[in-house]
Amino acid sequence: MTHDSARPAGASVSAPAAAARYPQRARTFRWSVSDIVVASTLAVASGVIFWGWNLSFHFVGNLFAFYPPVETLVHGMWLFPAALGALIIRKPGAAIYCEVVAATVSALLGSQWGLTVLFSGFMQGVGAELIFLAFLYRRFSADVALLAGAGAGFAGGANYHWIMPMYAYAPLETAIHIGCFALSGAVIAGLLPWLATRGLAATSVLSPLASRRAHLEPAFGTGAGAATQR
Numbered sequence: 001m002t003h004d005s006a007r008p009a010g011a012s013v014s015a016p017a018a019a020a021r022y023p024q025r026a027r028t029f030r031w032s033v034s035d036i037v038v039a040s041t042l043a044v045a046s047g048v049i050f051w052g053w054n055l056s057f058h059f060v061g062n063l064f065a066f067y068p069p070v071e072t073l074v075h076g077m078w079l080f081p082a083a084l085g086a087l088i089i090r091k092p093g094a095a096i097y098c099e100v101v102a103a104t105v106s107a108l109l110g111s112q113w114g115l116t117v118l119f120s121g122f123m124q125g126v127g128a129e130l131i132f133l134a135f136l137y138r139r140f141s142a143d144v145a146l147l148a149g150a151g152a153g154f155a156g157g158a159n160y161h162w163i164m165p166m167y168a169y170a171p172l173e174t175a176i177h178i179g180c181f182a183l184s185g186a187v188i189a190g191l192l193p194w195l196a197t198r199g200l201a202a203t204s205v206l207s208p209l210a211s212r213r214a215h216l217e218p219a220f221g222t223g224a225g226a227a228t229q230r
Contacts (some may be wrong), residue, residue, distance in 0.1 A: 029091050029092050029137065030091075031089075031091050031093075032208075034208040034209060035089050035091060035094075035209065038088065038089065038208075038209060039085050039088075039089050039094055039097055039098055039101075040101065042081065042084060042085055042088065042098055043081055043085065043097065043098040043099075043100075043101035043102045043105070044101065044102070044105050046080065046081035046084070046098065046102035046105075047081075047101065047102040047103070047104065047105020047106045047108075047109070048105065048109070049077075049102075050077075050078060050102055050103070050105070050106035050111070050117075051105070051106050051109040051110065051111070053077045053078070054106065054111050054112060054113075060074055069169060069173040069174075069176040069177040069180070070176065070177075070180050071177075071180075072153070072157065072177055072178075072180040072181035072184055073180045073183065073184050074184060074188075075153065075156065075180075075181050075184050075185075076149065076153060076181075076184035076185045076186075076187060076188025076189040077188060077189075078120075078124070078156070079099070079124050079128070079149060079152040079153060079156065079184075079185045079188065079189035080149075080188060080189040080192065080193050081098040081099050081101075081102040082095040082096070082098060082099040082124055082125045082127070082128035082129070082148070082149075082152045082189065083095065083128050083145055083148045083149050083152065083189050083190050083193045083194070084098065084189075084193035084196065084197070085097060085098025085099070086098075086128060086129070086132050086140075086148065087140050087145060087193055087194060087197040087211060087214070088197055088200070088206065088209060088211045089209065089210070089211070090137060090140060090209070090210040090211055091137070091210070092129075092132075092133070092137060093129070094129075095125045095126075095128040095129040095132060095148070095152075096122065096125035096126060096129050097125070098125070099121045099122070099124050099125030099128070099152070100118065100121045100122050100125055102121065103117045103118050103120065103121025103122075104118060104121070116164060119159070119163075119164060120156060120159055120160075120164070123155045123156060123158070123159040123163070124152045124153075124155055124156045124159075125152070126155055127148075127151040127152040127153070127154055127155025127156065127185075128148040128149065128151050128152040128155075128189075130151060131144065131147045131148040131151045132144070132148060140194075140197075140211070140214065140217070141194075141217065141218065141219060141220050141221060142191065142194050142219045142220055143220050145190040145191060145193060145194035146186045146187075146190040146191055146194075147186075147190070148189075148190055149185040149186045149187070149188070149189035149190020149191065149193070150182040150183070150185050150186040150190060151182075151185070152185045152189055152190075153178075153181040153182035153183070153184055153185025153186065153189065154178060154181065154182045154185070156181055156185070157177060157178030157179075157181035157182065158178065160177075160181075161174055161177070161178065197211055197214045198214050198215045199215070200214075201213065201214035201215040201216075202215040
């Protein structure tokens, strides 16, 4: 009789036992075909979501007419592919790649901001990418995801004010505008993608990828990301 058959029905599987089902592989930063296909699929789907969000943003933006600087509380919707791609692919460049491809799809479908979204996407991707780089692509816990989302938001806000200026606020309003952008990024583009990654990993759909054990990793701390790299 095997160990599994001896376990009472309904008993939960311990983390070590569950982890044994996912053999560890040598760590590498080289992108596989699976990485490219999944990242591209995520990015294109995100670009379609961008396009839909663009269509509704005029209405959503009006909800903040009482104090325009806080409208960036919902701008995280334009940031989520960066952290989501990095959390799932776990290779250098994933955040930038997914954010830029999503922005490109959005532009091709008819973004009201035209081709400027390409540079915005690049900057936002860089903001998230730098966070994962700071942890040497070894940690993919909730705290790192929150920082990555916030980094994408800060980079987006900095771009809007100082690189490709789209707003002309006083210093205080500028700080609030960028701060709300970073906060929105942390929650919408950091925490939610982290939860989505864990949910997908639990269904085994990420089995060809380095994030296949994401649901077994601790929410905070060093995590087990390094052990799952391919």
